[in-house]
Amino acid sequence: MNKMAIDDWYEVIPISDDLSLIREKYIAHWLRCNIWHLSGKNFDLLIDSGMGLRPLKQEIATLSEKQITVISTHCHFDHIGGAHEFECRLGHRLEEALHREPNHENSGAAEFVRAETFLALPDNDFHYESYRVIPAPLTGYLDEGDVVDLGDRAFQVLHLPGHSPGSIALYELKSKTLFSGDAIYNGELFDTVYHSDKMIYRESLQRLRELDVETVHGGHYGSFGRRRMLEIIDDYLAGKAVMGDAKAWIDNQLGK
Numbered sequence: 001m002n003k004m005a006i007d008d009w010y011e012v013i014p015i016s017d018d019l020s021l022i023r024e025k026y027i028a029h030w031l032r033c034n035i036w037h038l039s040g041k042n043f044d045l046l047i048d049s050g051m052g053l054r055p056l057k058q059e060i061a062t063l064s065e066k067q068i069t070v071i072s073t074h075c076h077f078d079h080i081g082g083a084h085e086f087e088c089r090l091g092h093r094l095e096e097a098l099h100r101e102p103n104h105e106n107s108g109a110a111e112f113v114r115a116e117t118f119l120a121l122p123d124n125d126f127h128y129e130s131y132r133v134i135p136a137p138l139t140g141y142l143d144e145g146d147v148v149d150l151g152d153r154a155f156q157v158l159h160l161p162g163h164s165p166g167s168i169a170l171y172e173l174k175s176k177t178l179f180s181g182d183a184i185y186n187g188e189l190f191d192t193v194y195h196s197d198k199m200i201y202r203e204s205l206q207r208l209r210e211l212d213v214e215t216v217h218g219g220h221y222g223s224f225g226r227r228r229m230l231e232i233i234d235d236y237l238a239g240k241a242v243m244g245d246a247k248a249w250i251d252n253q254l255g256k
Contacts, residue, residue: 006120009054012037012063015223018153020063024050026120030253031112033078034219036179040150043067047170047179048219052081052134053122071142073181073219074164075099076193077107077133084136092159092166093141102133108193109133111246116254142168155179160208162201164193176214184208185218186228189236190243205233 006026013021022035027050036047037060044066049056060068069088072080075095080102083089091099104110113131142148144159148170155170160183170179182190183204191198209230217223224232235241243249 003118003121005122005124005126009122010056010059012059015217019217021217022050022056022059024053026118026122027051027053027078028117028119028253030250031078031117032220034217034221035082036217037063038150038153039064039066040153042149042151043069045148045150046070046086048073048079048181049082049086051078051131052084053126053131055085056082057085069148071148071168071170072099072138073169073179073183074167075102075107076164076182077102077109078112079181079219080107080136081133084134087139089136089138090140090142091138092143092168093138094161095164095166096138096141100135100137102135104132105194107133111193112250114250116250158207158211160204162197162204163189163191165195165197167204171211171213173212176212178208178211178213178216180208180216180218182219184216184229184232186216186221186224186232188241188243188249189232190246192244192246202237205236209233 011023011025018039020037024032033048033050035050038045044064046068068086070083070086072091075098098106142157146157148155155172158169160167160169163182167183169183191201213226216229
């Protein structure tokens with residue numbers, strides 16, 4: 001069956017007065033990235049930016065007129081595709097080259113972008129083989145211990161490598177809230193990207209075990225609390241709940 005082109009590509013889900021979850025509705029649930037919009041006193045944060053298949057900036061404009069700072073938790077295609085639309089783009093220095101010159105291999109797209117990735121099309125001319133990430137060089141860098149201060153909320157940057165060399169998370173001590181990117185999310189964790197490091201990843205997860213967290217907003221799937229975070233970490237460390245081979249994992253999601 002031919003897929004149709006769809007205009008209402010995004011859905012916006014209010015989480016609280018200052019936090020919204022933006023999702024690409026027509027990306028398969030097993031891939032679509034959580035795009036978090038956080039409204040601050042002085043400026044707004046956009047934590048990750050999806051695949052970049054439809055304009056995102058105009059969607060944000062319906063939520064706020066403040067200046068937007070995009071923070072990419074890591075350099076994979078499903079998290080950086082819309083970053084080029086925004087002037088202020090922050091991430092970890094270790095992944096600067098990948099933001100500047102993304103391709104199918106170094107962004108991870110080669111393993112995940114296939115016909116089944118798309119439930120509908122972003123436009124009539126789109127074909128999955130033509131998908132490319134638009135380069136969006138970082139305009140500034142974030143690293144361990146940096147603080148992102150919105151004027152009414154402040155987040156500490158945690159460097160949590162393993163999934164990728166420059167994976168970062170944002171942690172607010174006051175609310176015990178963690179925006180974790182793909183360092184941890186409520187699903188099978190992925191540690192076989194070409195630049196993943198399983199041993200370093202274990203160290204990052206052990207570190208998260210000790211973090212005083214009440215709410216985790218991950219890069220995929222639903223948010224969760226501390227108990228579930230510990231279950232995910234313990235399962236991974238025990239060799240369970242790991243994605244493994246990406247193609248086989250996707251085939252399993254599709255029932256093939």
